[in-house]
Amino acid sequence: MKHFYTLAAFVAASAIGVMAHADSFGLVQQSLANPENEPAPVHPLPSERQILWNETEFYGFFHYGMNTFTGKEWGYGNERESIYAPTQKPNPRQWLEAVKAAGMKGGIAVVKHHDGFCLWPTETTTHSIMSSTSENAKVNIPEEFANAARDLDMKYGFYVSPWDRNSAYYGTDKYVSEVFLRQCYELCEYGHDQFEMWFDGANGGDGYYGGANDTRSIDQTTYYDIPNLRDSVHKVMPNCVMWGVGGEARWIGNEAGWAGETNWAAGSGTSGDENGTVWCAGESDAKATSAGWFWHSGQSVRSLNELWKFYMETVGRNATLILNFPPDQRGLLPDADVARLKEFGEALKARLGTDLALRDDCTITATATRANGATRTYDAKNMIDGDKETYWAAPDGVTDVTIELLFPERVNIHYVALQEYIRLGQRVKDFEVTVSPDGEQWLPTANGVTTTTVGYKRIIPLNGSTTEYGSGYNLRGVRIHVKDAKACPLFHTVSIF
Ligand code: FUL
Numbered sequence: 001m002k003h004f005y006t007l008a009a010f011v012a013a014s015a016i017g018v019m020a021h022a023d024s025f026g027l028v029q030q031s032l033a034n035p036e037n038e039p040a041p042v043h044p045l046p047s048e049r050q051i052l053w054n055e056t057e058f059y060g061f062f063h064y065g066m067n068t069f070t071g072k073e074w075g076y077g078n079e080r081e082s083i084y085a086p087t088q089k090p091n092p093r094q095w096l097e098a099v100k101a102a103g104m105k106g107g108i109a110v111v112k113h114h115d116g117f118c119l120w121p122t123e124t125t126t127h128s129i130m131s132s133t134s135e136n137a138k139v140n141i142p143e144e145f146a147n148a149a150r151d152l153d154m155k156y157g158f159y160v161s162p163w164d165r166n167s168a169y170y171g172t173d174k175y176v177s178e179v180f181l182r183q184c185y186e187l188c189e190y191g192h193d194q195f196e197m198w199f200d201g202a203n204g205g206d207g208y209y210g211g212a213n214d215t216r217s218i219d220q221t222t223y224y225d226i227p228n229l230r231d232s233v234h235k236v237m238p239n240c241v242m243w244g245v246g247g248e249a250r251w252i253g254n255e256a257g258w259a260g261e262t263n264w265a266a267g268s269g270t271s272g273d274e275n276g277t278v279w280c281a282g283e284s285d286a287k288a289t290s291a292g293w294f295w296h297s298g299q300s301v302r303s304l305n306e307l308w309k310f311y312m313e314t315v316g317r318n319a320t321l322i323l324n325f326p327p328d329q330r331g332l333l334p335d336a337d338v339a340r341l342k343e344f345g346e347a348l349k350a351r352l353g354t355d356l357a358l359r360d361d362c363t364i365t366a367t368a369t370r371a372n373g374a375t376r377t378y379d380a381k382n383m384i385d386g387d388k389e390t391y392w393a394a395p396d397g398v399t400d401v402t403i404e405l406l407f408p409e410r411v412n413i414h415y416v417a418l419q420e421y422i423r424l425g426q427r428v429k430d431f432e433v434t435v436s437p438d439g440e441q442w443l444p445t446a447n448g449v450t451t452t453t454v455g456y457k458r459i460i461p462l463n464g465s466t467t468e469y470g471s472g473y474n475l476r477g478v479r480i481h482v483k484d485a486k487a488c489p490l491f492h493t494v495s496i497f
Helices: 007-013 048-056 066-070 092-101 141-151 173-188 226-236 304-314 335-352 380-384
Strands: 058-062 106-112 155-160 196-198 204-207 214-217 249-251 281-287 319-324 363-366 401-413 415-420 428-436 458-461 473-485 490-496
Touching: 048 281, 048 319, 058 092, 092 106, 092 141, 092 335, 106 141, 141 155, 155 173, 173 226, 281 304, 304 319, 304 335, 335 415, 363 380, 380 401, 380 490, 401 490, 415 428, 415 473
Parallel strands: 058 106, 058 319, 106 155, 155 196, 249 281, 281 319
Antiparallel strands: 204 214, 363 401, 401 473, 415 458, 415 490, 428 473
């Protein structure tokens, strides 16, 4: 039975205007200050744009440009424009369709790499597609990319290298104001709905620099006036997260497709920092092919198992995965890559596409649950209602609590996925998953898996493997025992696959 205090009753009940009521079970707890009995946030907190960014989870990376035709990874900046001569019309829509088939929700196109060659008709330099004599070179890559993404209902963003080994002005103030910022601005013309601006860390060194052929170094935080740049970007593109030096999402610390099992959305590196003061979730950039970020002849595409490992060790560990598939000299993704992407998408659907916890016969309970607010509940059921805005919460001060999911008959289970309600901060520090074949006996699982943090999403392979799918376990129940947290834990979703 639930008790709801009206506002008037509240005021009458307490001279100082604060009232709380809770009976032992099922319970409403209200105060004038907090009528919904919402848990206090645990800082740092993500911004709305960081949450939206995190929800993108898995997206493509497309390194394409002058290097595709020179075989280099870092062009020096002195390449003749006509070397950029696609053998067919480049087709960004084909790139995005291919990664969409893999279950990706968006993509980032490299539209200027360190060599400075621009893949759109820019007014900032003649070192662009417009100076190539090839007809196929004239395709405006960012424009087509943005249009295709919108058409396919995908998110998109651009990598515009701040380091420019072609520009005579690189290293001077003029480069920032007249070249780099204007290029960012020009790219906004293709849409204000970019979700991420990739601000690359490689910044300065030797280069052509308009014929000077010297070495130039800059201090990237002061040179680009990052706080101002970030504010300007947000004014024009409110949902665009500035990756890297922008401080809104961080490099995970390797290009090998893995994040730490312990991974805080603050601080730096593979594990972040539990005590970090600014929200900064990790993004893992990895190459799906063997030879480099750009296309190289003779390259091969990684196996399904290798890609699966990347996914499990990034998306499954509270990071996002930006997976690179380089278009070739036709301006298209090679057939082998397209086929692998399709295969990956099928595996993703088969393995993580059907959440058994959403079945009607799945019941869920928790050993402690927060009292309801005026209109909000914190029931365990909120974790299996398919709604990411409703969540289960433990009462204040409770950081040791067990959630139990039960089925009337055994079901075949491979993975358990958890998602914290990160709007109110990342909390869980230590947890354990146990399973039951009969609803009575509870057994340890996930051998060798470190179960510490959760964050936006954590996927636990019950067989302990991030590569082998295995045959799963026939179980009636799963328990998640949260052993420690920064404050009362909050989950919006528990999934069973
Ligand atoms: C690095 C660059 O130097 C590489 O060429 C590549 O673009 C990678 C994603 O980021 O910093």
